[in-house]
Amino acid sequence: MTPQTTHVFHRHLHTTLPVAVSGRGVTITDSQGRQYIDASGGAAVSCLGHGHPDVLAAMHAQIDRIAYAHTSFFTTEVAEALADDLIAHAPTGMSHAYFVSGGSEAVEAALKMARQYFVEIGQPQRSHFIARRQSYHGNTLGALAVGGNQWRRAQFAPLLMDVTHVSPCYEYRDRRPDETAEQYGQRLVLELAQAIDRLGGENVIAFVAETVVGATAGALTPVPGYLKGVRDLCDRHGILLILDEVMCGMGRTGTLHACEQEGVVPDLMTIAKGLGGGYQPIGAVLAQKRIVDTFAKGSGLFQHGHTYLGHAVACAAALAVQQVIRRDDLLAACRRQGEGLANRLQQRLGEHPHVGDLRGRGLFRGIELVRDRATKTPFDPALRLHARIKREAMTRGLMVYPMGGTIDGQQGDHVLLAPPFTVSEADLDAIVDRLAQAIDAALASTHA
Missing domain, CATH: 3.40.640.10 (Type I PLP-dependent aspartate aminotransferase-like (Major domain))
Structure with a gap:
């Protein structure tokens, strides 16, 4: 649905949303057949993923x-x-x-x-x-x-x-x-x-x-x-x-x-x-x-x-x-896979010049972005880096939950991850790989 054809009062009236038609496990599929890994559980909601029998x-x-x-x-x-x-x-x-x-x-x-x-x-x-x-x-x-x-x-x-x-x-x-x-x-x-x-x-x-x-x-x-x-x-x-x-x-x-x-x-x-x-x-x-x-x-x-x-x-x-x-002992799985997610984030983004902090517990992880790691200076809010990251992630088939105003309501950008407790090792690999690509693409777009 385009903004001109929908009668739904959407959150944002100037954007066209993909239409979700099915969900299984960690994946949501849209009406065009594109699949997205739900690495944020929507908004930290889908703890069992989608379509659990x-x-x-x-x-x-x-x-x-x-x-x-x-x-x-x-x-x-x-x-x-x-x-x-x-x-x-x-x-x-x-x-x-x-x-x-x-x-x-x-x-x-x-x-x-x-x-x-x-x-x-x-x-x-x-x-x-x-x-x-x-x-x-x-x-x-x-x-x-x-x-x-x-x-x-x-x-x-x-x-x-x-x-x-x-x-x-x-x-x-x-x-x-x-x-x-x-x-x-x-x-x-x-x-x-x-x-x-x-x-x-x-x-x-x-x-x-x-x-x-x-x-x-x-x-x-x-x-x-x-x-x-x-x-x-x-x-x-x-x-x-x-x-x-x-x-x-x-x-x-x-x-x-x-x-x-x-x-x-x-x-x-x-x-x-x-x-x-x-x-x-x-x-x-x-x-x-x-x-x-x-x-x-x-x-x-x-x-x-x-x-x-x-x-x-x-x-x-x-x-x-x-x-x-x-x-299914999914609290233990959450702890185990949470450590796996934290380790992967550290390996891939721990030394990234624009990643200031990796934090969280279990399968609830935050990545704070900074312009300068040494001074912890945030990016200019006008760049809307968080929105760029979300857009780049979606193009790569990844759902994450970014937000701006991390520091004081105006300055700062972060990304929140909250995948289902049923997430697999292969899913974690794909989440971190696609997220890292999305972050780099979003950063590159700020210089375009």
């Missing part, structure tokens, strides 16, 4: 039983089974799952859940959220407000609630030469403590953070001890910790929940993309028992809701995805 069978079986029942009238067996499954493998103390249709909805629900919790316990003066710059939490107004993606926020800023943003954990750019990684992390915790003191700890609802930062800054991992320091600080002031694992969670970093690797348990956690693997739109908030008990003993009602909460077919797809991941 077990997930399709579970969806078909659920449709034959019941596709939809509104949650103000009914629950369903499959929603109950999915919640049981998630809580059985959740961080300590999590007792309930609140199902929604995606990541933005999950974050929005978590924000409202956190606010209502304090109303229920008689602390209605708590009305402020603290989050981080260079984060992304979704595109609803609440999620956009706590997010720190300046490009997405800019034109909607007058509509957004006031949120205090502190520094991201961005070791490559912000750790000083005289600091250890641990010292850098403690400096960030101190900055958060000072923000809390300015606001008054008794006025803060929650601190919101991606465990591993995704789209906005490209697989930024926390330094050792940072999130533990944040957890302790929140506990000291009675502030909730909301960890956003919409992109980095559900196995993407090599453990089911990314926070497992930090030894930290949040009060509320949002999940989505890898939950259903793209087979149906689904997300969830996982909530600590004491929060749910407070609602139960108080109003008995979470004053929130959407039409498609707990959609039966979505729950069936998500349950099947999680069962396949466990049955």
